[in-house]
Amino acid sequence: MNPTDNHYPTGESFRKSLNGRYRIASIWQAIFFSALLIALLSLAALLYNVVDGAFGYVAFEYKNDPTEFTAKPLDDLNKQELLEILQTNLSSGAYTKLDNEKTMEKRSKSVLYTLVLERLIQVDTKKTWSMTDSILRGNEIKAEVAKKYPEAKLEFRSWLTPVFLTTPMSSKAEFAGVRTAILGSLWMVGIAILFALPIGTGAAIYLQEYATKNFLNRIIQTNINNLAGVPSIVYGMLGLAIFVRALEPFTSGSMFGITDTNGRTILSAGLTMGILVLPLIIINGQEAIKAVPDSLRQAAYGIGATRWQTIWHHVLPNALPGILTGSILAVSRAIGETAPLIIVGASTFISLDPEGPFSKFTALPIQVYQWTTRAQTEFHAIAASAIIVLLILLLTLNAAAVIIRNRVQRKY
């Protein structure tokens, strides 16, 4: 070959092109890494945005002057004094109604304090600021409030308080809480898991231990994989058509003598959510059962165990951590899922605790949705607080799943 025909670079030009290629390579490595950086930044922005909304300055006015009710400053009152103020100033009908919901003497001081504010003094929130604004522009905010709302008080408030966790819904953001929503979520998830865990685990055992490779079983497997990808809102429509409408006598409890509800109950929502998480539980269960080594099964067969004895005494105990992890993940999916609950008809305003599966209900993500879509900024602040509660709940669940996975799982 004639050396002049060689189109591969040599010498100086070779080194140049090589350096160029290395430069391109390192630039792209930085670009690839920045994708992860963007993901991290988005996560940070999301969390920051939520926390930013849940704390900050609030300008509010008292509609009625506190001095009309007591000579002392409000914060110094003790429980007995608060109780007396309520007794003397509330109409006797309103007081009896509150007393019937829960005996007044048994309520804590902070609850009574809130009642005085809510019922008698009546707070009127003028404006709220985010945490960042409150910290960086504190003086400007004070000046603005002094100018625009001369009557108003300014206070740095955490919207997420113990009272927020323990009070029921209210139409006023200042007094609303997530108690009923948390209870509703727990009821619903409980029903969903009671329904989905046995059936899902059973299906997983069938598919891993019994199913032969025939047409029907292949259909079942494909079908489960597909169900896992069906949009959650479609499950909501299914729940609406079947549980809320067709099975109304059962889900409303009228079969059992409960008359004051329609099919839009905790039971309907729980069953819908159970169907939604079923594919997730089956797939996770299959993975867990698959991970149990065959030698265990063969040893059991070898000493004369039947198929079910083998599964019950050897396969299931060893697959249990995996199945548990899978169900915790299913629980956290069910807690965060919102769309099916809207369709199935979670009520948005419930001030009484759910009493059983046939109660109307609301759930944490429903409250977040409701409050986020309100126009007033004080509702955005309590939406942010509810999100923090939701995220802490999910974080705890996921941490539990990781701990179970790491502690109990045996390695073969």
Next chain:
Amino acid sequence: MKNTIMENKNFRPLDLKKKMRPGESVIQSLLFISGVLSIFITVAIVYELGKEALLFFNNPDVTLTKFFATTQWQPGIGLFGIWPLVTATLTTSAIAIFVSLPLGLAAALFLSEYATPKARSTLKPILEVLAGIPTVVYGYFALLFMTPLLQSIFGESVQVYNMASAGIVMGIMILPLIASMSEDALSAVPRSLREGAYAMGATKFETSIQVVLPASLSGVGAALIIGISRAIGETMIVAIASGSGPNFTFNPFKAAETMTGHIARISGGDLSYNSIDYTSLFAVALMLFLVTLVLNLISQVVVERFREKYE
């Protein structure tokens, strides 16, 4: 010595396999029923959605031409053009994929080709946390962070509710899914291919883009399809941030209601079971179900093909 047992003509060897075990069969049939239940769920979805959708299309006012050839959707007052909902779904999903595919693929390439095991174990949880956040929280983020951000960049033309912020946030939500599926596909490419490329003098970047990525293209394609299907079916982000009210537009800065957002808004109220509004929702849901079903099936076929190649 004489073997008396073997000479006995009535002897049959003990066959445990033929022994009746009623308990075992009961358990096996119970397990079988739980397995088959999943098929019933699919059948129930198709049946219920189909039944109500059929009621909708049997309504004398609704014709297929109206459904597919007009551009206004107000079933309550006799306007049955599905397009405004479809264009909004397409716009938000396109924006979401436009955000999540490059980012997800780049993240997957970094995790699978560049990151050390230690770096991977610290970086992956970021994606896992992103994947675990409920969509309603993303909705809050879209409305109260992304929209103001877009408004401060693009000014007045950005409406309070707009498809762009919903789409971008949806992209962030889908990113972990695309990243983890693509990473699985990339790591399934055998080492020998990479080593062959290095031996030819290729840089790490050239190996990743010209050898590993083409070899795993079907897996990445499956991730893309699942991502699209997820974007089409996503409800809460668009219900909160993308606006309420069908609007025939492709302008991402305008408010428009997607198919899912429409279902969520209409069914949120107390809906009477025999109204055209109620049945129309099922027609929309059926479309949604069929589109996502086809997309999921395609991605499963793609993944299966791709598995056969390297195992």
